[in-house]
Amino acid sequence: MRILIVDDENSLLMTLVANLELEGFQVVGAANALCALELLRHEAFDLVLTDIRMPGMNGVELFRTIRSQHPDMPVILMTGFALESLIDEAILEGAFAVLPKPFDIEHAIAVLSRAVSRPVVLLVNRHYGVEPAAATLRAMGIACRECEGEGETLSAVRARTADVIVADLGILGDKTPELVRQVLSVDPSVAVITIAGHMVPDLFQKVAALGAAACLLQPLAPAELVRIIARARARPFTRSPSNRSGVEGEEA
Amino acid sequence: MNGLETSATSTSSRAEEVFQEHRQGVLARTDRLMAVLMVAQWLFGIVVALTLSPYGWEGRIKTPHVHVYAAVLLGGAISSLPVALALTRPGWLGTRLVVGVAQMLWSALLIHLTGGRIETHFHVFGSLAFLAFYRDWRVLLPATIVVAADHLVRQLFWPESVYGIANPEWWRFLEHAFWVVFEDTVLVIGCLEGVKEMRAISQRTAEVEALSNREKEKSAELDRALHKIQQSQEALVRAEKLAAVGQLAASVGHELRNPLAAVRNANTYITKKIAGQGVGANLTDPKIKQFLTVIDREVSVCTKIIADLLDFARERAPVIQPCPLRPLVDDAIAVLPESKTRIVNAVPEDLPVPSLDRDHFRQVLINLLQNAVEAIPTDRDGEVVIRAEASEGELWRIIISDNGSGIPEEIVGKIFEPLFTTKSKGTGLGLAIVAGMIKAHKGSIRVDTRAGEGTRFTIELPSQPVFNAA
Numbered sequence: 001m002r003i004l005i006v007d008d009e010n011s012l013l014m015t016l017v018a019n020l021e022l023e024g025f026q027v028v029g030a031a032n033a034l035c036a037l038e039l040l041r042h043e044a045f046d047l048v049l050t051d052i053r054m055p056g057m058n059g060v061e062l063f064r065t066i067r068s069q070h071p072d073m074p075v076i077l078m079t080g081f082a083l084e085s086l087i088d089e090a091i092l093e094g095a096f097a098v099l100p101k102p103f104d105i106e107h108a109i110a111v112l113s114r115a116v117s118r119p120v121v122l123l124v125n126r127h128y129g130v131e132p133a134a135a136t137l138r139a140m141g142i143a144c145r146e147c148e149g150e151g152e153t154l155s156a157v158r159a160r161t162a163d164v165i166v167a168d169l170g171i172l173g174d175k176t177p178e179l180v181r182q183v184l185s186v187d188p189s190v191a192v193i194t195i196a197g198h199m200v201p202d203l204f205q206k207v208a209a210l211g212a213a214a215c216l217l218q219p220l221a222p223a224e225l226v227r228i229i230a231r232a233r234a235r236p237f238t239r240s241p242s243n244r245s246g247v248e249g250e251e252a
Numbered sequence: 253m254n255g256l257e258t259s260a261t262s263t264s265s266r267a268e269e270v271f272q273e274h275r276q277g278v279l280a281r282t283d284r285l286m287a288v289l290m291v292a293q294w295l296f297g298i299v300v301a302l303t304l305s306p307y308g309w310e311g312r313i314k315t316p317h318v319h320v321y322a323a324v325l326l327g328g329a330i331s332s333l334p335v336a337l338a339l340t341r342p343g344w345l346g347t348r349l350v351v352g353v354a355q356m357l358w359s360a361l362l363i364h365l366t367g368g369r370i371e372t373h374f375h376v377f378g379s380l381a382f383l384a385f386y387r388d389w390r391v392l393l394p395a396t397i398v399v400a401a402d403h404l405v406r407q408l409f410w411p412e413s414v415y416g417i418a419n420p421e422w423w424r425f426l427e428h429a430f431w432v433v434f435e436d437t438v439l440v441i442g443c444l445e446g447v448k449e450m451r452a453i454s455q456r457t458a459e460v461e462a463l464s465n466r467e468k469e470k471s472a473e474l475d476r477a478l479h480k481i482q483q484s485q486e487a488l489v490r491a492e493k494l495a496a497v498g499q500l501a502a503s504v505g506h507e508l509r510n511p512l513a514a515v516r517n518a519n520t521y522i523t524k525k526i527a528g529q530g531v532g533a534n535l536t537d538p539k540i541k542q543f544l545t546v547i548d549r550e551v552s553v554c555t556k557i558i559a560d561l562l563d564f565a566r567e568r569a570p571v572i573q574p575c576p577l578r579p580l581v582d583d584a585i586a587v588l589p590e591s592k593t594r595i596v597n598a599v600p601e602d603l604p605v606p607s608l609d610r611d612h613f614r615q616v617l618i619n620l621l622q623n624a625v626e627a628i629p630t631d632r633d634g635e636v637v638i639r640a641e642a643s644e645g646e647l648w649r650i651i652i653s654d655n656g657s658g659i660p661e662e663i664v665g666k667i668f669e670p671l672f673t674t675k676s677k678g679t680g681l682g683l684a685i686v687a688g689m690i691k692a693h694k695g696s697i698r699v700d701t702r703a704g705e706g707t708r709f710t711i712e713l714p715s716q717p718v719f720n721a722a
Binding site: 009011012014015016018019022080101102103104105196199201202204205208209211214215216217224227228231 | 505506509510511512513514516517518520521524525551555571573574575576578579580601602603604605607610611
């Protein structure tokens with residue numbers, strides 16, 4: 001697995017590269033965006049991890065350039081700033097996730113591994129409310145797949161093709177908690193996002209207690225869904241209340 | 253305009269009040285003076301009677317002359333009523349009229365006792381002058397009538413007692429009356445002038461009073477304005493402090509995040525290398541491992557401080573979505589470091605689902621729980637309880653209580669201020685972040701604390717939050 005890391009801070013770049021190499025990744029460092037683009041022209045990479053604030057071309061511009069040249073290349077951004085309009089722009093254009101600096105190596109590895117597998121967002125249920133969401137995600141360059149029923153969902157999870165599931169509570173109804181439980185028992189790193197047309201307190205309670213990443217209410221702004229997906233993908237591990245170690249390294 | 257008129261009216265009514273007070277004072281004082289005079293005249297009359305005609309002789313029998321009886325009894329009769337009135341009804345119009353009449357009767361009696369000596373008539377003029385102390389010309393009227401009547405009557409029936417001779421000219425009383433009227437004229441003018449002067453003084457007093465009242469009001473207004481200015485000054489300082497903290501946080505965060513990340517990465521690498529490969533014999537010193545742990549721990553502390561600063565500096569609007577509270581509380585509890593303190597999630601299972609920004613609110617809970625745990629002295633068993641209540645159309649209420657040492661009264665007003673801290677290690681931003689995030693949820697937080705017994709934070713959130721359209 002080849003990773004390209006771009007950061008103008010040499011000490012950070014050096015140590016990050018060393019750590020990831022120690023974990024078995026093949027890593028190449030670039031000191032700026034132009035170097036990175038040059039490397040991308042000649043070598044194959046599975047993923048790019050780039051800082052946002054850099055002299056010359058910044059990380060988001062680099063992301064846009066990569067997106068135009070290598071549409072399928074996952075790009076993860078990292079930044080010392082908690083809030084920047086640049087970050088939001090990048091997320092809405094389909095950047096995989098944003099890592100807040102400083103992060104644990106384990107955190108980085110979790111997110112990188114997730115991104116490298118090029119997961120899709122699974123939208124359940126195909127025949128009902130999810131088409132607009134799917135169209136939005138595709139327009140933003142986020143890979144997604146619609147599926148139907150618990151069986152299809154679970155097999156997608158088992159096949160490790162999906163890392164985020166957006167489930168319509170209104171359609172699945174009382175079957176939702178069971179689906180959430182099964183999904184998370186197969187793959188605890190999956191982020192389950194449930195959407196409902198109206199407040200259903202008991203179902204929300206149940207799925208949240210089972211470890212769902214978010215419960216959303218319609219009408220949902222498309223940008224909001226994308227932000228929540230990006231945030232879910234930047235999580236270090238699953239966030240399950242029963243799994244205490246799972247929250248270590250979380251953004252404090 | 254209206255205000256001026258009102259103040260003019262109030263000034264003149266106050267002037268009238270001052271005048272009446274002053275006049276009443278003069279009248280009462282003069283009443284007392286006249287009472288003393290009445291008694292003195294009585295004694296004087298008796299002395300005169302005793303010295304001039306103490307005894308009459310009827311044959312061999314010596315008896316006190318009738319004049320002595322007249323002085324004692326008649327004088328007593330004349331003096332008693334005005335003295336009584338002066339003592340019981342000072343300042344009353346009747347009192348001074350009676351005093352005026354009595355005074356003139358005393359003149360008559362003294363003239364009689366001295367056998368109509370012309371010099372004793374001066375008593376009449378002196379008395380009128382005394383009566384003028386009242387500064388009320390009305391007193392002179394009955395007094396003058398009494399003098400005139402006395403002279404007329406006695407001239408007719410007993411001329412010796414008033415003129416000292418048996419057959420005065422018929423117009424003698426008129427001559428006396430003329431001089432009395434002459435003095436009266438002067439005294440009436442004096443009385444009227446006196447009253448005029450009193451009125452002028454009252455007017456001035458009232459004006460001075462009004463002026464000083466206005467000054468007092470003005471100074472009170474100035475005090476209030478000053479207080480307001482001080483308050484807004486403090487608010488400004490606070491706001492500036494906040495802004496400064498925000499800027500500081502952003503720049504510190506910017507400057508420190510990269511070096512920290514590098515240190516952390518380097519440390520991770522070295523730690524793994526040593527642990528995994530047991531490099532060389534020269535690394536057997538246990539301190540190396542120990543120090544690597546120290547580096548790791550301290551870097552984490554730095555990271556947390558920076559995260560706090562940036563949490564404070566950032567102003568991301570909350571993304572409000574339904575978020576079940578009980579699992580969120582579990583989530584927050586799980587993040588806290590291990591401690592002896594028992595943390596009880598007493599949020600009801602069937603609590604309705606509030607709408608919140610999940611990440612923000614998780615941070616709120618973590619900060620509050622962390623504080624609660626730290627408030628409990630290490631030598632006792634601590635307990636922190638999180639409760640919540642909600643009912644249709646009411647405020648959401650989330651209560652975090654501990655049985656720690658409480659917050660001292662003198663600092664409880666400051667705990668939500670940025671940079672305020674009582675901990676030896678702490679940025680003083682934890683509760684400021686909490687307050688900011690709750691404010692962004694359009695909610696409120698308050699604290700109840702009792703020294704030695706514990707602290708309770710109560711968060712109230714609107715039941716119908718505004719959903720973001722974004």
